[in-house]
Amino acid sequence: MRAVKKWLQENNFFIRKLHSLSGVVPLGAFLIEHLITNSFAKFGPEVYNQKIEWFQSLPYLYALEYGFIFIPILFHALLGFVFLWAWSDNSARYPYGRNWMYTLQRASGMIVFVFIAYHVWEFRFETQLTGAPVNFDLVANSLSNPLIFYFYVLGITLTVFHFANGLWGFCVHWGITVGPRAQKLSGFLFLALGLVLVYIGLDALWAFR
Amino acid sequence: MTEIQKTVRFKIKRQKDSETQPHWEEFDIPYRAGMNVITALWDIAKNPVTANGQKTTQVAWDASCLEEVCGACTMVINGKVRQSCTALIDHLSQPITLEPMTKFPLVRDLRVNRQRMFDALKRVKAWIPIDGTYDLGEGPKLSAQEQQIGYVLSKCMTCGCCVEACPQYNDRSEFVGAAALSQVRLFNLHPTGKMQKEERLETIMGSGGIEDCGNSQNCVEVCPKEIPLTTSIAELNRQTTLYGFKKIFQK
Numbered sequence: 001m002r003a004v005k006k007w008l009q010e011n012n013f014f015i016r017k018l019h020s021l022s023g024v025v026p027l028g029a030f031l032i033e034h035l036i037t038n039s040f041a042k043f044g045p046e047v048y049n050q051k052i053e054w055f056q057s058l059p060y061l062y063a064l065e066y067g068f069i070f071i072p073i074l075f076h077a078l079l080g081f082v083f084l085w086a087w088s089d090n091s092a093r094y095p096y097g098r099n100w101m102y103t104l105q106r107a108s109g110m111i112v113f114v115f116i117a118y119h120v121w122e123f124r125f126e127t128q129l130t131g132a133p134v135n136f137d138l139v140a141n142s143l144s145n146p147l148i149f150y151f152y153v154l155g156i157t158l159t160v161f162h163f164a165n166g167l168w169g170f171c172v173h174w175g176i177t178v179g180p181r182a183q184k185l186s187g188f189l190f191l192a193l194g195l196v197l198v199y200i201g202l203d204a205l206w207a208f209r
Numbered sequence: 210m211t212e213i214q215k216t217v218r219f220k221i222k223r224q225k226d227s228e229t230q231p232h233w234e235e236f237d238i239p240y241r242a243g244m245n246v247i248t249a250l251w252d253i254a255k256n257p258v259t260a261n262g263q264k265t266t267q268v269a270w271d272a273s274c275l276e277e278v279c280g281a282c283t284m285v286i287n288g289k290v291r292q293s294c295t296a297l298i299d300h301l302s303q304p305i306t307l308e309p310m311t312k313f314p315l316v317r318d319l320r321v322n323r324q325r326m327f328d329a330l331k332r333v334k335a336w337i338p339i340d341g342t343y344d345l346g347e348g349p350k351l352s353a354q355e356q357q358i359g360y361v362l363s364k365c366m367t368c369g370c371c372v373e374a375c376p377q378y379n380d381r382s383e384f385v386g387a388a389a390l391s392q393v394r395l396f397n398l399h400p401t402g403k404m405q406k407e408e409r410l411e412t413i414m415g416s417g418g419i420e421d422c423g424n425s426q427n428c429v430e431v432c433p434k435e436i437p438l439t440t441s442i443a444e445l446n447r448q449t450t451l452y453g454f455k456k457i458f459q460k
Binding site: 012088094096099102169174 | 379423426442
């Protein structure tokens with residue numbers, strides 16, 4: 001534990017930068033790809049199943065999954081939980097817009113972690129253990145439970161929020177948007193991106209009903 | 210017919226020292242036109258009797274310049290951190306609550322020790338070294354544009370508002386806070402100060418430095434001197450990012 005703390009302190013700058021970068025690439029890029037791929041469900045089970053088979057036939061599939069998805073998610077999430085240590089919420093006392101975003105970014109991160117853990121377990125690891133085929137019916141069956149369906153509505157919305165607001169933070173954190181005008185404009189830009197992604201995500205979700 | 214005296218109700222958080230439990234005391238102060246929190250505290254000092262007639266001790270607080278340039282009288286007034294000298298009674302809803310800042314060790318009542326802020330200034334090397342073994346002569350000229358930016362940044366009085374409102378600044382973190390970071394920008398902007406730019410950037414790239422900022426942007430909202438603190442932080446993000454790349458690729 002002490003060794004971890006020392007490592008974090010000594011490499012603070014690069015670890016924090018890597019944490020911020022990992023949220024955009026590969027995780028954010030993967031999120032966009034994933035939401036769009038899900039939308040094939042709109043064309044019916046057959047098209048959707050074809051696309052899944054294509055993904056499952058990719059060469060170096062395990063390396064891609066672990067290198068670009070699982071390990072970055074764990075790195076981003078676990079470090080995120082470590083950084084929460086210094087958080088003392090005061091958004092009720094200082095209820096400014098950005099302070100709410102600051103609080104929501106942390107709150108959404110925690111909920112999204114639970115959501116992704118459940119999602120990955122259900123459709124990736126549980127199916128691997130039981131040998132159940134991953135296809136349209138599997139997803140539709142799971143989502144036929146309204147509780148799970150609305151958990152997905154919440155999960156997708158918060159994931160996109162965390163990503164879009166995280167992009168805003170990324171631009172500040174890397175010194176891309178410096179002045180208040182640039183930060184305001186990028187806020188509107190990422191709000192628009194977030195709304196589009198939530199639409200794509202939820203539209204695909206409803207296609208499974 | 211006797212005229213009914215208008216009074217102002219105060220609710221003040223009292224605490225003898227950091228060891229004792231705090232308690233609240235209420236005071237009714239005769240109203241005078243144009244009064245502020247400091248003049249009300251003076252009235253209490255003259256006659257330390259609570260609203261229900263009990264004699265008590267004088268309230269301890271800090272004040273110096275009385276014109277919002279020293280930062281000494283900073284406290285939490287009606288839930289928001291600000292200077293008490295510019296907190297006009299006419300603009301405040303009653304009862305007016307006075308509390309000490311929460312992010313610093315308490316000395317007594319409304320008085321705190323802001324040493325951590327001054328230590329932060331030392332840590333980030335917020336100065337320009339001009340001593341040498343020989344006469345270094347004049348430094349390079351400061352452009353009018355740099356003067357304008359620098360002037361605003363130089364108005365910082367280390368009052369503590371920015372860090373009091375900062376959710377990342379507390380006893381679990383070593384964060385230096387927005388005020389000290391903004392001084393790094395000021396001295397990195399100065400043509401002579403630029404010569405130690407990378408040295409200063411190194412000080413804020415360690416733990417407790419700029420990476421501890423969580424972008425809640427409360428600092429810029431509460432800064433009484435209207436210093437563009439979030440612009441300073443983002444500008445330093447740019448400087449440290451570029452310097453970080455330089456460190457990776459040029460060594």
